Amino acid sequence: MIAGQAPHGRGATTPARPPRGRALARRRGPGLGTGALVLVLVVGLGLTTPARAEPTLGARLPAAPGRYGPSLLELAGGAGAGGVELADVETCATCHAAVAAQWQASAHSFASFGNPIYRSNVAGVRAALGAPATRHCGGCHDLPLMIDDAMPTGDAGLAADDLRAHQGVSCRVCHGVRAARVDGNGSYTLDAATVPTPTPGDAASLARHRAATSVRALGAELCVSCHRGFLSPDLGLPAHLSGIDEPTAWRGSPYQASGTARIDAVAARTCVDCHMPEEAVAAAVRDDEASAGADGRVRSHRVVGGHTWMAAMRGDADHVARTQAALRDAVTLDVAALGPVDASAQAPPGLTGWVLPAERGRPGPGAVGAGGLAVDVVIRNAGVGHRFPGGVLDMHDTWLEVALVDGAGRALAGSGLRHAADPDDDEAHVLRTLVVDEDGRVLRQHELARFRAVIANHTLAPREAQVVRFVAPAELLRGAAAVTVRLRHRSRTLHQQAVVCAESRTPVGRAFARGTGDYRDVVLDPCRPQPITELASARLGLDGAGPAPSPRPAWVRVYEHGMALTAAIGERAAEAEVVLRRALALVLAGPAPAPAAGGASAEPAVAPATARAMVLVQLAAAVGRLGRTDEALTLLAWARVLAPRPTPAAIPALAAELLARVWRWQEAAPLARAVVERAPGNTGAHVALARALSSLGDDAGALRAAHAGLALAPREPELLRVQAIALAALEHPDAPAALAAFDRFRAPDVSSELRIACARQSPVCAREREGAHAHLLSPSPPVD
């Protein structure tokens, strides 16, 4: 509980007097004046004015690369182990056989040049930016080579039979990290000193060994240092672009109790909880596994993620299966709504004539418009604590297959139906980022040296929903019996696989393949077809037959649909409002919401009041997007009445955002401060507070807020900008350096121009640029 906060209904021995905010809400209800509404929110949060007395801060600047730049790797301990020792796994395996075996299956163990995907990408960087730039990659992928200054300096710079190029992120690398920083790009300090070897039965030596190798104290930061990456002028590029960034999404999510986008009720989870669950050690090797607990279990070092290709490339069916199982828990899929569209494939304003939620049955006479029938397909990241798909966002190939089928199951029309085999399929909706070069051309092969701007990001933040509209022209509806939807996943695009496959057939590629065979006893063949995993599916019967489109409660389906529609362009926010009002009606009128039975549920079991509060918050977001601030604040005030205690951070966060949008900074600032206190891991919360204080002219306060946020995300451009403005206003000598930092890491000035250029020359870009966009179903080729 934050300082000064009134307790809410717990532990009272006398009849509790409601907090003032709640009393106000009761007395005045939705007719409250705006100021009173904000008071309801503020008083309920127990906000206080922060203490101000502290010395003036200087600039908090992002770390600059050192000896191993562009990577941010640092080395501690002076002379110690060399690269070969770091790459040595066999010694570790003598006492940790089970863990070492798990690691052998992991993608971590194939992080280096033995991996043809990595090798191909590094070759691209080297060709475009020069050999020194490859240290950007080496800081996380190639420690054994980095500490020997042996990252390739040219085509002949590395022997294919060099052990250091085949062990990736080895035991000694992870367990040698002594400090980890939040910057990313390998922002950790490695202690390369020789690890003290324990002597069986010698407790003191075991303790020394454990002390030297334990990374438990680092927690998630160990993962952060490499699972956050960015491109910048440090790499010789003209602009800064954020790349892989799991920590920002995870820290700002309900999995870290720092979600502010919605009221949610998921349990806290860390990287280790999800990717390194405990696993029983097989009895046969239990005696050879020193790290197993009394229950015979260890933290799994398989580090299962979504990389089915890597597992399949080496023929590891078990790891493929484990990975696919994890993927299938990631998302939910629903054909959430259907309705008419006009001749230009637009839904009527207010979704007039739409069925919310969609249920099996023949579309009524009003369901087909001049442009045909549309269905809204909703995908939700139900179980992944970072963006889904995660990792490097432009490389994944997760797409929707939508088919309009007849009674015999034959596809009459579809979208994405040929994507599995056609690398140039532009009709499918793909969950990825679109990155363009300096001319606005979409880059499809992860040519990072040419990256200039991100045009669109259709990956899903934790617990976020996304909607895609599919339009079936009226002439294709004849004989249609159902709409079927599948979300399918392949680790990498076919374009990238073609490049990797070609490289593997070169003499260098063959040589490395032999090296991998020698050291790892596997044959890596990147030309084999990648596994395709069906993550989820749904079916909407148009003929009244078949199962219901979703077993989940109607309110959940409509709630997710509305949530997803809030990402549409501004003038379509009214669609989200319509849908969420429907969700509100359902959640008010229906039976108590129940958890979904079995499988991945997008919505954990929640109390009826909480469900209502959840819908109200999303409805407030939609109404607020339409500029109706006071009405949105009213909805939030009611949400607060119904929400569990303590008040979820989503409520003050949205209120602060709404107030900031209309420049009511005095009211926004205390709410933003409350959000920071409740969701300290959320970078966006720090941005909101810093902006509010800066807008009020509280430069010292803005600087403090910026500092706190930069501690989480050192290159967040919004925070760097506020810091620079504040220091300049305070006439601090660090002001020029702060401005230079903002200038270095801000979004490229040409971003908007590149979006326009891309949309002009690429239909995919023009379509995908828009959130909640529409795809037109194309006739399927006749079946022979």
Add this chain to the structure above:
Amino acid sequence: MKTGMRRWTLAAAMALAAAGVTAGGSERAEAFCGFYVSGAGGEMFNDATQVVLMRMGTRTVLSMQNNYKGPPSAFALVIPVPVVLQEADVKTLPAEVFKKIDQMGAPRLVEYWEQDPCQPDYEREASGGRGVAFSAAPMEADKASKDDLGVTVEAQFTVGEYEIVILSAKDSTGLETWLQQEKYQIPAGAEPLLRPYVSGGSKFFVAKVNPDKVTFADGRAQLSPLRFHYDHDDFSLPIRLGLANSSGTQDLIVNILAPGQRYEVGNRPNVTIPTNLDVKNEVRERFGEFYAALFDRTMEKNPGAVVTEYAWQATTCDPCPGPQLDYHDLATLGADVLAGERGQVSAYQGWDFVHTRMHARYGKDNADDLVFKQAAPIIGGREVWSGGWDDVNRTLEERSKPAGTNAFQGRYAIRHTWTGPIACDKPKRGRWGGPPDGGGGGVKPALDLAFAPRGQAKLEAFVAGDVPELAVKATSATAPVDPAGATPPPAPVVEPMGKRKSGCGCSSDAGGGRAVLAAALVLLVLGRRRRRQEAGRR
């Protein structure tokens, strides 16, 4: 930096702020999305702005025409934008295109003469009973516009009276410093207004004006229209900066052109102007004054509303107060930078633009940015009668109503009843068309509405019939009227008139507020019940 701020003098008037200052007196001012700065000090005002927005997908093209009232020395417009513009994103436009679109969307006055009740029906029967409007000849108008305007967008970066300077994101963080370096002065009170823009990451472009290239009349200069475009998810019009420090009321007319799409505002009530009203003969000379009264009454009935005055296919009209927009006009206003349709990579060449015209009037305490939302098509204000010519009870289309296509306008008619001989057994009354002498009628648009006389006459005195939606009872409700008798007056010419609109045939609650309140009451009850249950458990 603060020191610099303190040095600023009251030299620049924040965009509409300036307008607001004048609005406190007898003048009115229109909105402006930026502010003026100068090196010489002195008060500077902007009292007339027109805005045309073109929107498709995430692309917005914003064109605006401003005037300037202040010292005839070097000054500049400073305009915040959401992204850093590139040189090619900023252009100047010919003023003619603004006149054209203003004329096209403006409320119009038409005159009709009752036709000889004994005349055979001829074409009227074939045309389904529609009346004859006094339209300009569309084809001729189209030809004229092509000849006159051609491809009109100027590509030069320094053009006419402007030298355009686009500040980078870095420079934008130090806007005041930059302006100081450029020897411009900003009002001392500007800091709290500018700060949120700067803190929020707005970018700026500056249009320096060379006074030697501007013609001043009565201390005013009409500046060349500016156009810029950008890519953004939100579709809104920032007006707050312009209103800061304003103590008065602002008028703003927003024209939106979008393929196949009408727009409304999402954050205020929307109303359509009462239309198809018959008015008295004197309105011919006082159309602006009449419309101002109608508009003001509409706003009284719908406080805070934004009034839709026009929603029509952009390249057609009926009646036409002037030449229609043609492709060159659309290209001038932004179609050249809209992406093509699905699968196309060329500039947008569709002819399906819908022209929506909205009129807002607001004060300092209601100056949130206008947020636009998509709206369904409406019709209204046409010379469309229910029933056939023989139906004595037929009525003229009233107000606005949903339809499959957009065809709504604010249209007001002076009707001259037949006063000639009636020499047949079954005269057919109520057939309206051109003057008896066979000459063409006229269509008069209401232009320069910001300067319309106000408060000098009552609406009741202007209308020939009641206007129930505004609770207006005509002082003489005997419509149609015919003060002119059999000799029609000369066809009115199109001329500027000060006027405002009114309206409100169709009102919509912007927020579904009642539903919210109802839901909230239910929630309150549920919340109380829950708390009682919790208390019981405890």
